[in-house]
Amino acid sequence: MTTLQTAPAAGAETPTATPRGRGRWADLALDNIVWLLLVVFVLLATALNPFFLSLANFQNILVQTTTLGFLAVAIALAMLLGEIDLSVVGILGFSGAIGATLMERGLPGGVAILVVLAIGAVIGLINGFCIAKLRMTSLIETLAMGLVLGGAVLAVTKGRTITISDTGYTWIGQGQLLGWPIMPLALVLLFVVIAVVLYRTPWGRKVYATGGNRRAAYAAGINTDRLVIGTYTLGGLLAGAAGWLATSYLSGVNSTMGSDLLLYAVAAPVIGGVSLTGGRGRVLGMLGGVLLLTIVQVGLQLTNISAYYVAMAGGVMIFLAVVVDAVRVRRRQTRH
Amino acid sequence: MTDPDAPLLETRGLSKVYGRFTALHPTDITVRAGSIHGFLGKNGAGKSTLVKLIAGSERPTAGQILFKGEDITGLPLVRRRQLGIHLLSQHAEVVADLSVAENLLLPDYPRRGPFVDVRAMHAKARALLERYDVPFAVDQPAGALSAPDQRRLGIVRTLVEESALVMLDEPTTALSQEERSSLFDWVRSLNDAGQTFVFISHFNNEIQAICDRATVLRDGRVVSDGADPRAMGSAEISELVVGSAVDEFVRVPRVAERERLVVRDLVTEGVGPVSFSVGAGEIVGFVGLPGSGAQESARAVAGLRPVQSGTVELDGRALRTADVRGALDSGMVYLTNDRHGEGIVGPMSVRESLRLGNWPSRGGLLADGEITKTYDKYHARMHFRVAGPEQPIEELSGGNQQKIILGRLLARQPEVLILDEPTLGVDVATKEEVHRLIDELTGSGLAVILLAYDTDEMVRMVDRVVSFSDGRVVGELVGTEVTADAILGRLHHETALADA
Numbered sequence: 001m002t003t004l005q006t007a008p009a010a011g012a013e014t015p016t017a018t019p020r021g022r023g024r025w026a027d028l029a030l031d032n033i034v035w036l037l038l039v040v041f042v043l044l045a046t047a048l049n050p051f052f053l054s055l056a057n058f059q060n061i062l063v064q065t066t067t068l069g070f071l072a073v074a075i076a077l078a079m080l081l082g083e084i085d086l087s088v089v090g091i092l093g094f095s096g097a098i099g100a101t102l103m104e105r106g107l108p109g110g111v112a113i114l115v116v117l118a119i120g121a122v123i124g125l126i127n128g129f130c131i132a133k134l135r136m137t138s139l140i141e142t143l144a145m146g147l148v149l150g151g152a153v154l155a156v157t158k159g160r161t162i163t164i165s166d167t168g169y170t171w172i173g174q175g176q177l178l179g180w181p182i183m184p185l186a187l188v189l190l191f192v193v194i195a196v197v198l199y200r201t202p203w204g205r206k207v208y209a210t211g212g213n214r215r216a217a218y219a220a221g222i223n224t225d226r227l228v229i230g231t232y233t234l235g236g237l238l239a240g241a242a243g244w245l246a247t248s249y250l251s252g253v254n255s256t257m258g259s260d261l262l263l264y265a266v267a268a269p270v271i272g273g274v275s276l277t278g279g280r281g282r283v284l285g286m287l288g289g290v291l292l293l294t295i296v297q298v299g300l301q302l303t304n305i306s307a308y309y310v311a312m313a314g315g316v317m318i319f320l321a322v323v324v325d326a327v328r329v330r331r332r333q334t335r336h
Numbered sequence: 337m338t339d340p341d342a343p344l345l346e347t348r349g350l351s352k353v354y355g356r357f358t359a360l361h362p363t364d365i366t367v368r369a370g371s372i373h374g375f376l377g378k379n380g381a382g383k384s385t386l387v388k389l390i391a392g393s394e395r396p397t398a399g400q401i402l403f404k405g406e407d408i409t410g411l412p413l414v415r416r417r418q419l420g421i422h423l424l425s426q427h428a429e430v431v432a433d434l435s436v437a438e439n440l441l442l443p444d445y446p447r448r449g450p451f452v453d454v455r456a457m458h459a460k461a462r463a464l465l466e467r468y469d470v471p472f473a474v475d476q477p478a479g480a481l482s483a484p485d486q487r488r489l490g491i492v493r494t495l496v497e498e499s500a501l502v503m504l505d506e507p508t509t510a511l512s513q514e515e516r517s518s519l520f521d522w523v524r525s526l527n528d529a530g531q532t533f534v535f536i537s538h539f540n541n542e543i544q545a546i547c548d549r550a551t552v553l554r555d556g557r558v559v560s561d562g563a564d565p566r567a568m569g570s571a572e573i574s575e576l577v578v579g580s581a582v583d584e585f586v587r588v589p590r591v592a593e594r595e596r597l598v599v600r601d602l603v604t605e606g607v608g609p610v611s612f613s614v615g616a617g618e619i620v621g622f623v624g625l626p627g628s629g630a631q632e633s634a635r636a637v638a639g640l641r642p643v644q645s646g647t648v649e650l651d652g653r654a655l656r657t658a659d660v661r662g663a664l665d666s667g668m669v670y671l672t673n674d675r676h677g678e679g680i681v682g683p684m685s686v687r688e689s690l691r692l693g694n695w696p697s698r699g700g701l702l703a704d705g706e707i708t709k710t711y712d713k714y715h716a717r718m719h720f721r722v723a724g725p726e727q728p729i730e731e732l733s734g735g736n737q738q739k740i741i742l743g744r745l746l747a748r749q750p751e752v753l754i755l756d757e758p759t760l761g762v763d764v765a766t767k768e769e770v771h772r773l774i775d776e777l778t779g780s781g782l783a784v785i786l787l788a789y790d791t792d793e794m795v796r797m798v799d800r801v802v803s804f805s806d807g808r809v810v811g812e813l814v815g816t817e818v819t820a821d822a823i824l825g826r827l828h829h830e831t832a833l834a835d836a
Contacts, residue, residue, distance in 0.1 A: 196701075200701045200702050201697065201700060201701060201702060202695040202696075202697050202702060205688060205695055205702065206693070206695075208681070208683070208684065209681045209684060209692060209693065212681035212682055212683050212684060213677075213678075213680065213681040213682060215677055215678045216677070216678050216679055216680060216681050216692070217681060217692070217693060218660065219640060219660060219670070219672060219678050219679075220660075220664075220692045220693030220694070220744070221660050221661045221664040221665075221693040221694065222693040223661065279681065279682065279683050279684075280683050
């Protein structure tokens with residue numbers, strides 16, 4: 001049996017490590033496991049409840065995915081550096097709460113949006129500074145920051161729900177365009193922009209280089225500290241944007257907002273193949289990860305399965321993804 | 337006394353295939369009890385695969401392994417260790433934060449009830465170290481030992497477990513000449529007492545210095561098995577290793593007409609003040625034991641070590657010595673001796689690796705065409721072997737990785753090239769290519785600093801030698817004074833000084 005193979009480079013005696021015939025397909029499947037799972041799950045959910053494949057449900061899934069998408073990308077950026085950001089949900093709640101409070105006191109919605117985004121970016125900047133310059137461990141630093149912000153939300157809202165009615169603020173979560181909700185546009189825009197930034201700009205490549213081997217990146221002239229700070233700032237900005245999206249969609253702020261999102265936002269990039277050790281991960285995988293997790297949740301809700309099992313199924317998905325990741329790493333190691 | 341001709345270990349048709357790539361073709365070799373048996377070959381020749389199969393850390397595709405006449409092919413690594421088969425990797429396998437005694441007796445510590453009996457452990461460790469003639473303090477952390485002493489500790493550990501066969505995978509990596517010969521003396525004395533070793537090396541002279549039998553591998557095949565390397569010429573062995581006669585490149589020494597790099601009174605963390613200069617088109621060798629200031633000074637000039645005082649001038653201009661970026665921007669590039677730690681970003685494609693940290697852009701977006709042009713240029717010039725431009729650099733052999741790192745440095749159009757062990761872990765053929773390339777580059781005025789613990793390499797390549805000791809420049813060798821003996825003499829002299 002012969003498979004089509006690329007000819008070895010001229011002058012090569014032995015190919016040092018070329019993809020193997022059958023192995024290539026296995027690699028391709030492993031790299032895209034998230035999309036395979038997605039297809040399987042869509043078929044399964046549709047078989048159990050045909051409504052799953054309806055346009056209304058499709059729109060609902062996209063809307064549900066948007067906030068998670070912003071948080072997941074923020075965390076994925078930290079992961080590409082080999083770090084983590086557990087403060088994103090805290091940023092979401094805090095920036096949203098401040099925005100809502102200010103609007104309550106008469107700040108115009110358009111300005112409030114900018115304030116919400118700026119708060120996110122500034123908190124990201126602080127995280128980045130603590131991690132890059134003060135050499136704090138990102139896991140603990142961002143966990144602490146998340147707890148502080150979660151507490152601050154309670155302090156600001158005093159436990160009550162603040163409603164937002166300014167359409168200059170809520171248009172993103174409430175508005176419709178030609179019968180379609182506007183919110184998913186933000187998701188599409190996010191992934192297009194982040195793909196361009198990570199793949200097509202020197203800055204994006206530096207993120208991958210720094211995550212892949214920080215010492216080598218530094219020795220090659222990359223200002224790794226500044227890069228870490230910049231990446232966390234961008235992550236904070238995205239988490240702030242998630243705060244705007246979530247509060248706009250709910251037309252208000254409450255103290256428990258987004259509390260169930262953190263683990264899913266951490267899991268989504270991992271399911272999509274982003275390595276926790278840094279330097280590896282594709283934007284398309286991140287998108288697949290958030291879509292899969294949302295679809296699993298929505299799908300299970302539609303099948304009248306108890307909410308307890310919904311959470312469990314999410315856990316199983318994440319477990320499966322980590323197994324796949326481990327297999328992938330093993331294959332890579334045995335290759336040379 | 338063991339029968340000198342008894343086969344301790346045999347392989348029969350032993351092979352290993354990774355997908356389409358055959359790492360080891362069916363192999364029959366014999367290791368005799370009581371010998372020091374060398375495995376010699378280029379990177380990717382199959383040496384490491386062979387020892388991993390013997391140690392049990394990899395499963396063979398086909399074939400058998402016989403140990404003392406018994407088939408051990410199916411046994412896992414742990415069982416083979418119990419039989420006395422040990423593999424010591426290139427990096428000393430010690431736990432830096434545990435004490436020497438704890439490392440030595442790991443994992444079976446003497447106990448009193450549920451607790452470790454520290455006194456008994458120390459006594460036992462002391463007795464063992466004495467028996468093998470290595471006088472370390474047993475309660476100091478293993479990480480405090482020098483590199484060769486860590487390696488000795490690793491070897492003693494295997495002896496504790498009653499080893500029958502100790503395989504040393506390139507144990508001399510990053511050791512100075514001095515450290516190497518003392519390690520060899522010690523291994524020889526253990527061998528005299530009956531211990532069998534397998535010794536893996538890139539270097540013919542090491543194999544000739546220590547082994548009484550040798551197996552040469554090339555492209556996954558055994559090309560010679562069981563010959564006495566001491567009875568063979570160096571050229572003969574090289575020919576076996578490479579497959580055709582290698583003519584070792586010897587540079588025609590040059591005298592620089594003008595100075596390019598002038599360093600005055602440089603002080604960097606525990607080193608200095610040092611002053612030295614490198615001329616246009618000149619290759620200056622830096623010689624010195626670890627900690628002598630040779631490497632430290634070179635790294636400081638490259639911006640990889642903080643400079644406390646002193647000046648660095650290039651072509652008469654004073655340079656900023658604050659950081660790597662400043663050094664790179666002014667044309668000073670440094671080839672690291674720590675390829676994995678500081679050289680490559682594993683998952684990056686070969687194409688991108690050639691412009692690492694220096695990616696061109698137009699209007700904020702990567703100028704892909706230009707990056708591809710760089711790739712094409714250096715692919716043609718450096719002859720690296722890759723499956724394609726998008727292959728991750730981590731999948732390449734050490735020699736090819738080294739070519740790509742060097743290509744990346746050259747793509748920056750450097751004025752000063754600092755090479756720290758440029759041929760470490762690089763096969764013979766690539767080594768010659770790298771030497772020729774460096775020599776060619778000096779033709780256009782590039783100033784080169786070379787650090788190499790292989791004195792032969794130093795002698796063949798440099799025009800002048802600057803020797804370091806105790807953080808100072810202590811001497812210079814020029815022209816015909818540059819010989820292996822003179823360089824070794826410098827090192828010996830310095831050790832004598834340091835001991836005094």
